[in-house]
Amino acid sequence: MTKRLKYQSGDFFKIKFINSFSYGRVLSSPLMAFYDKTYTEDQPLDVICKANIAFKIWINDEAIVSGRWPIIGHIHLDVSLLSIPKFFKQDPISRKLYTYENGIESPASIDECMGLEKAAVWAPKHVEERLESFFLGKKSKYMLMVNFIKP
Template sequence: MGKKTNKQAVGDVVRIPLAEGRHGYALALVPPLFAFFDCLGGDELAPADVISRPVLFRLWVMDSAVTSGRWPIVGRVEPPPALLAAATFFKQNALNKRKLTIYVGGKESPATREQCVGLERAAVWDPAHVEDRLTDHHAGRPNKWVESLRLEDSLEE
């Protein structure tokens, strides 16, 4: 682990340690949101090179990822406007799986299943789970954390 640091600011680029000495990168957006990029390697990338890569996903992440030093800040860039737009997530009622909402910019509205397909579930991710997800993505295998948060089928009629 790195040294303890302050909370990330919008535009901070963080390096994420992964297996075998490799690492990925993310861009801090409006806390606790990060954008994760499709890059994996052992060599350091300049922050401008990081944000030129395709975005894999955007997730809320626990502050401890950065404040603990686990994900060191390696630079700062001006975030692309598209990434500053509010992220859209879905929520699914634990007791009534048919009750769905879409969460955008702090506001929730009722949603259909079709509107929720392809969205991330509203959840704050543990840094270790994000690291697992990035490792699994680059290995081409399913991720147990993604599967556990997948939109569930309604068994009710």
């Protein structure tokens, strides 16, 4: 039986690509933050912390507990990282839009949902593809799949 690795809020993890890698951070599981820089050499945590966050999303933690995204260190979360973002949801049948914040769902317009992440739990391979697309300046095929459909 494979041992599942443990993690906690404030942990940093490394995401490997073919010729580079990037970093992410555990916020409050399943919410994770992903940094907007790639590297070819390991970076100290204080350097990683200075990078901007590309996005915050909910993820399936399998990549962390399996070691696919290894934990590389820990720093307590800065207060700026403690705020939980607002997400949007869309009913697949009625196509009505909602915002989702702190467990509360509220009806919303397209304008209110613009720029928000869809309330979804991402699989590791989809996050990796999204990050690679982000770094290449391309649109992620998975981002296109989670965008809302106009009501």
